[in-house]
Amino acid sequence: MNKNSNHSAFPLDTKSICILLTGISIMFIGFYIMTLDKEPFGFGFLGLTLGPILVLAGVIIPIFALFRIRK
DSSP states (O other): OOTTOSSOSSSOOHHHHHHHHHHHHHHHHHHHHHHTOOSGGGOSHIIIIIHHHHHHHHHHHHHHHHHOOOO
8 A cells, every 4th residue: 555645544534424424313313303293103294204304314415425525
């Protein structure tokens, strides 16, 4: 391995790690919002719409962070 290389041994930089942690926290917030639904079996707006949208966003955001091109 070349010692003069600009790339570190760790594949993720600081910005990617922050995006990754943000996505994971959004996913947990989505799961928490689904538990707040007071309708029977979670069939209200929070359990069927808002929570799953946040969980899906929380899955997509870390994927973006992992495949982001470093410069």
